[in-house]
Amino acid sequence: MDFHTAISSGIAPVWQHQHLLGVEDLTGDEITLTLDLAEALQVATESGRNKLSLLKGRTIANLFFENSTRTRNSFSLAAKRLGADTVEFSSSGSSVSKGETFIDTAKTIEAMGVDAVVVRHATPGTPHLLSRHLKGSIINAGDGAHEHPTQGLLDLCTIRQQRGSLKGLTVALVGDIAHSRTARSNIWGLLKLGAKPIVCGPATLVSKRWEKMGVEVAHSLDEILPRCDVLNLLRIQFERQSTRPFPSVHEYALLYAMTNERMLRSKKDILIMAPGPINRGVELTPEVADGPHSVILKQVTNGIAIRMAVLWLLLGQKEPGKGNVSVAQKDSKEESRYV
Amino acid sequence: MMSSVSVSSEAPKDNWLIERVRWIDPRAGTDRIGRLLIVGGKIAGFDCLDDDVPQQVNRYDGTGLIGGPGWIDLATELGEPGREEDETLATGLMSALAGGFTSVVSSANTIPAIDTPASVQFIQQKAARTGLARVYALGCVSKGRHGEELAEIGSLVEAGVVALSDAPNPIDSNALLKRALEYCSMFDKVILDHPEVTSLSYRGVMHEDMTQMILGLAPMPAESEDLATSRDIRLVEATGGRLHLLGISTAGSVELCRRAKSREEPLTVGISIANLHCLDTQLRSFDSNCKINPPMRSQIHVDACREGLADGTIDIISTGHRPCSLEKKMQELDAVPFGMVGLETAIGQVVTHVIEPGLLDWIGVFQKFSSRPAALLQIPGGSLSVGETADLVLINPTDKWTVDAPKMMTKAYNTPLHRTELTGRAVATFVGGVLKFNLA
Numbered sequence: 001m002d003f004h005t006a007i008s009s010g011i012a013p014v015w016q017h018q019h020l021l022g023v024e025d026l027t028g029d030e031i032t033l034t035l036d037l038a039e040a041l042q043v044a045t046e047s048g049r050n051k052l053s054l055l056k057g058r059t060i061a062n063l064f065f066e067n068s069t070r071t072r073n074s075f076s077l078a079a080k081r082l083g084a085d086t087v088e089f090s091s092s093g094s095s096v097s098k099g100e101t102f103i104d105t106a107k108t109i110e111a112m113g114v115d116a117v118v119v120r121h122a123t124p125g126t127p128h129l130l131s132r133h134l135k136g137s138i139i140n141a142g143d144g145a146h147e148h149p150t151q152g153l154l155d156l157c158t159i160r161q162q163r164g165s166l167k168g169l170t171v172a173l174v175g176d177i178a179h180s181r182t183a184r185s186n187i188w189g190l191l192k193l194g195a196k197p198i199v200c201g202p203a204t205l206v207s208k209r210w211e212k213m214g215v216e217v218a219h220s221l222d223e224i225l226p227r228c229d230v231l232n233l234l235r236i237q238f239e240r241q242s243t244r245p246f247p248s249v250h251e252y253a254l255l256y257a258m259t260n261e262r263m264l265r266s267k268k269d270i271l272i273m274a275p276g277p278i279n280r281g282v283e284l285t286p287e288v289a290d291g292p293h294s295v296i297l298k299q300v301t302n303g304i305a306i307r308m309a310v311l312w313l314l315l316g317q318k319e320p321g322k323g324n325v326s327v328a329q330k331d332s333k334e335e336s337r338y339v
Numbered sequence: 340m341m342s343s344v345s346v347s348s349e350a351p352k353d354n355w356l357i358e359r360v361r362w363i364d365p366r367a368g369t370d371r372i373g374r375l376l377i378v379g380g381k382i383a384g385f386d387c388l389d390d391d392v393p394q395q396v397n398r399y400d401g402t403g404l405i406g407g408p409g410w411i412d413l414a415t416e417l418g419e420p421g422r423e424e425d426e427t428l429a430t431g432l433m434s435a436l437a438g439g440f441t442s443v444v445s446s447a448n449t450i451p452a453i454d455t456p457a458s459v460q461f462i463q464q465k466a467a468r469t470g471l472a473r474v475y476a477l478g479c480v481s482k483g484r485h486g487e488e489l490a491e492i493g494s495l496v497e498a499g500v501v502a503l504s505d506a507p508n509p510i511d512s513n514a515l516l517k518r519a520l521e522y523c524s525m526f527d528k529v530i531l532d533h534p535e536v537t538s539l540s541y542r543g544v545m546h547e548d549m550t551q552m553i554l555g556l557a558p559m560p561a562e563s564e565d566l567a568t569s570r571d572i573r574l575v576e577a578t579g580g581r582l583h584l585l586g587i588s589t590a591g592s593v594e595l596c597r598r599a600k601s602r603e604e605p606l607t608v609g610i611s612i613a614n615l616h617c618l619d620t621q622l623r624s625f626d627s628n629c630k631i632n633p634p635m636r637s638q639i640h641v642d643a644c645r646e647g648l649a650d651g652t653i654d655i656i657s658t659g660h661r662p663c664s665l666e667k668k669m670q671e672l673d674a675v676p677f678g679m680v681g682l683e684t685a686i687g688q689v690v691t692h693v694i695e696p697g698l699l700d701w702i703g704v705f706q707k708f709s710s711r712p713a714a715l716l717q718i719p720g721g722s723l724s725v726g727e728t729a730d731l732v733l734i735n736p737t738d739k740w741t742v743d744a745p746k747m748m749t750k751a752y753n754t755p756l757h758r759t760e761l762t763g764r765a766v767a768t769f770v771g772g773v774l775k776f777n778l779a
Contacts, residue, residue, distance in 0.1 A: 024553075103669055123671035124555045125625030144673075145555030181555060209552050243541075 409441025
């Protein structure tokens with residue numbers, strides 16, 4: 001679909017969210033709309049060769065309290081391709097060690113006149129906390145192990161691009177499910193678009209409780225491998241684990257790494273995905289990462305498109321610099337007295 | 340319902356005739372409407388003849404109200420010394436009075452911790468100067484609450500501590516708890532323990548279950564509490580020492596305690612009122628005021644706790660009052676300290692979630708909040724017998740009100756109950772026969 005057709009056909013105004021905090025909050029239709037817009041914007045920007053001015057005059061702040069290069073750059077590029085300005089803020093330490101509260105930092109950045117804040121933080125719920133204190137739109141770029149909605153959306157976008165539809169596809173998320181925000185955002189999206197998600201990994205990192213959400217739980221990759229249409233190999237989050245949940249990287253790789261040998265036992269058209277950064281030799285071997293089934297780099301490209309779509313959905317239909325003042329003023333008055 | 344106060348300028352402040360109140364005496368197990376006479380700050384008679392009422396008396400018409408011995412809260416955090424940004428003795432004790440509490444047993448987790456006679460005296464003297472509710476101090480089990488070596492418990496007892504506790508920290512070391520139980524038995528003092536195996540709940544934010552799995556917050560599994568409860572019970576059996584489990588919250592703990600009590604172990608069991616009705620799903624809001632310890636559990640655990648309350652497994656309800664300043668609660672959830680305030684909402688929570696659903700009657704509730712804590716700590720209270728000090732609360736059991744957290748007396752007002760409608764609240768609180776709080 002052409003981007004201008006998408007707008008004029010009146011699909012876009014169905015989007016009612018001020019913030020993007022999680023895929024869990026979106027309906028299947030809203031997800032589909034986002035994917036449609038992403039594809040349209042990718043065409044309209046000619047994959048970056050053409051810059052649009054849809055968000056001219058808007059400023060988007062990247063507020064990263066956790067290390068990130070790809071997500072931050074992806075958001076920056078997305079904003080720039082739509083004609084918006086960006087302001088970068090990153091801090092590795094927590095707000096406590098800096099002596100300034102996290103909210104004060106965000107308010108300071110917002111006071112510089114930004115329309116949207118893209119936030120990444122190690123603690124689940126921080127974007128939600130910000131959304132109660134700031135006037136502009138908040139985009140969750142990853143909150144601890146909770147959600148990473150744009151990653152989830154770009155993964156969905158990549159699968160749909162390759163397969164036309166997600167309906168009925170068996171998609172396995174392999175690895176550290178317990179600590180993975182990408183897994184959660186994917187699970188919500190896959191369920192809403194009619195795919196069959198499987199979570200697969202060591203029992204210490206994959207809770208049986210996922211079954212109650214309609215997700216298949218598996219601990220043996222070899223067992224599920226022949227049924228999978230897509231494998232999304234999640235990174236082992238060494239930094240979030242308090243005690244080591246498996247004996248060694250070697251043993252993990254033995255059980256869960258995607259190797260050439262395992263490729264032979266997979267479906268002929270299996271898609272290999274990884275949200276990155278990838279640990280080569282841990283989650284997958286270099287031959288698989290760079291092989292013909294891998295769409296890892298397409299995910300990166302689609303990431304920019306998804307982020308353009310999200311920025312436009314949140315900001316494109318509003319006056320510049322005004323955020324959502326009518327809503328925000330009411331809220332901030334209430335919330336400043338009480339959190 | 341019409342209650343009215345008529346204060347006589349000539350009458351002593353501690354002479355009162357409180358009339359037409361439904362009086363609950365949890366120790367005697369009585370529930371009757373009548374009038375109570377207070378003379379010189381002591382309970383002087385019940386339904387006495389007009390001739391026996393002194394000329395100089397203040398009158399309180401309490402039509403429609405429920406009255407009884409003032410409530411006693413265990414391990415209440417009052418901020419001083421060291422955490423005055425969260426609470427002060429003055430604000431904490433005003434909050435207590437407004438909630439119907441005439442006595443508060445102050446937690447030892449101050450800065451510095453209450454592990455020397457001097458720190459006990461500081462609390463006692465400063466609390467007395469406020470002239471508000473009574474304060475009984477807890478002393479630490481271990482020096483500095485570090486959980487390593489015993490504090491000077493004998494000196495603390497001599498200075499007047501009513502019990503020993505490292506709460507809100509658990510006593511992680513098995514050896515230390517065993518030694519402490521043995522040592523405290525010399526003084527006939529009870530240890531209040533918060534049951535938690537911290538290696539299982541390390542950095543935990545919320546109860547481990549579906550909601551936690553979805554939100555990706557660090558887990559506090561039920562078995563972390565179950566194991567500690569089980570360990571505590573076993574050490575009570577082994578030592579014969581006295582132990583009170585401060586706040587249980589899991590189905591496993593309830594069952595373990597039920598079995599232990601059937602063997603008549605010297606064990607008492609407490610619960611924070613929030614754990615009788617708050618659910619882990621409330622964390623969906625990411626409201627930092629819902630981060631409490633013991634954590635809000637899932638329905639199955641809350642149901643088990645309610646059953647344990649109804650069948651007598653749980654002896655004492657406390658408010659779990661842990662004030663925490665706004666700037667601390669405004670941080671990211673990982674960094675936010677545990678706690679919610681509870682003194683001023685306790686009666687409302689009890690009427691709404693315990694009385695109205697028929698879990699306990701009023702005698703039962705007064706037992707959990709006054710006679711049982713008094714007996715546990717061997718302190719006055721919990722009775723309406725003639726000659727007792729007139730520490731009393733009058734409750735309006737039908738008043739529907741909405742919690743307005745910033746308007747509460749407590750300094751920090753961190754509560755997930757903000758804007759919640761509750762039924763029932765304290766309307767008058769008497770300490771030593773003096774009307775210290777009156778909801779005008």
